[in-house]
Amino acid sequence: MTIVFDHVSKTYDDGTIGVGDVSLTVRDGEVMVLVGPSGSGKTTLMRMVNRMVEPTSGRVLIDGRDVRGRDPIALRRSIGYVIQGGGLLPHRTVVDNIATIPMLNGVGRKRARDHAMGLLGKVGLDASLAGRYPAQLSGGQRQRVGVARALAADARILLMDEPFSAVDPVVRRELQNEVRRVQHDFGVTVVFVTHDINEAFFLADRIALLGDGGVLEQVDVPSRILGTPANERVRAFVEAGRPRMDKGVRCGLAV
Structure with missing residues (x-):
C-alpha cells in the first residue's frame, strides 16, 4: 500500500510545532525509515497514518483514500503497530x-x-x-x-516506533534482519521510526530525515544521504552518528 503525506503539519495548543508542512510518499512495499533527533516529529508523523495523531492541516492518504474518512478503530485494526517492548x-x-x-x-x-x-x-x-x-x-x-x-x-502496512532500542546490539541486529525478511516475505509497506542513523542505513529502502520543528530535511536512498547530504544539518546528523560500515549496512558503500 502507498502512503502519502500531503502537506501535513501538527501544531499543539501551546504553539509548539510537532510537524511542519511535510509532503512525503511511502511507496508500496518499501521500508521507509523516519530518522532524526529527539523532538523532530518522527513518531508524530508516523502516528498520523493510523489516526493516533490528527494533523492540524494537510491530508494522509492510503492508496489514494484520505484516512479521515475511515473509522479510526477499524483503521488501527487494519494496520500493524509495533512499539518498544512489543506492547x-x-x-x-x-x-x-x-x-x-x-x-x-x-x-x-x-x-x-x-x-x-x-x-x-x-x-x-x-x-x-x-x-x-x-x-x-x-x-x-x-x-x-x-x-x-x-x-x-x-496488515498491509506495518508501523514500527523505535521497537529495538531496548535490546542489546546482537539481538538488535537479528531483529533488524527479521524485519527485512518479514517485509520481503509479506510484501508489507513499513514505516520505521528511529533516532539511530546506523539502524536507518541498515534497514531502509529510503530514509526521510527530519530536523528541528518537524521539517523534512532530505528524502533519499541511504547511499545518497551519506554521500550527498542535502545541507549542513543533514551532514551534521549523519556525522554525529557516523555509521559503522560493516557488511550489514545496506547503503552499498565499501568498508
Missing part, C-alpha cells in the same frame, strides 16, 4: 497476544489461534513458546511476538 498484554499468552486483533475483528478464537501459531515460525519463534507469558520471554522474543501480532490481521 504485549501481560496477562495473555504468546498465542493469545498474537490472536488479539483477529478476534477483535470477529474471527473465531480457534481460527485466530491457529493463524497465530502459523505466524510464530514466520517471525523466528519456536511453537513451544506459544503458551508462555510475556514476562517469561527475552526482550528479543517479545519484539518478535509484537511483529507477529502486527501481522496477524493480514
Whole structure:
C-alpha cells in the first residue's frame, strides 16, 4: 500500500510545532525509515497514518483514500503497530497476544489461534513458546511476538516506533534482519521510526530525515544521504552518528 503525506503539519495548543508542512510518499512495499533527533516529529508523523495523531492541516492518504474518512478503530485494526517492548498484554499468552486483533475483528478464537501459531515460525519463534507469558520471554522474543501480532490481521502496512532500542546490539541486529525478511516475505509497506542513523542505513529502502520543528530535511536512498547530504544539518546528523560500515549496512558503500 502507498502512503502519502500531503502537506501535513501538527501544531499543539501551546504553539509548539510537532510537524511542519511535510509532503512525503511511502511507496508500496518499501521500508521507509523516519530518522532524526529527539523532538523532530518522527513518531508524530508516523502516528498520523493510523489516526493516533490528527494533523492540524494537510491530508494522509492510503492508496489514494484520505484516512479521515475511515473509522479510526477499524483503521488501527487494519494496520500493524509495533512499539518498544512489543506492547504485549501481560496477562495473555504468546498465542493469545498474537490472536488479539483477529478476534477483535470477529474471527473465531480457534481460527485466530491457529493463524497465530502459523505466524510464530514466520517471525523466528519456536511453537513451544506459544503458551508462555510475556514476562517469561527475552526482550528479543517479545519484539518478535509484537511483529507477529502486527501481522496477524493480514496488515498491509506495518508501523514500527523505535521497537529495538531496548535490546542489546546482537539481538538488535537479528531483529533488524527479521524485519527485512518479514517485509520481503509479506510484501508489507513499513514505516520505521528511529533516532539511530546506523539502524536507518541498515534497514531502509529510503530514509526521510527530519530536523528541528518537524521539517523534512532530505528524502533519499541511504547511499545518497551519506554521500550527498542535502545541507549542513543533514551532514551534521549523519556525522554525529557516523555509521559503522560493516557488511550489514545496506547503503552499498565499501568498508
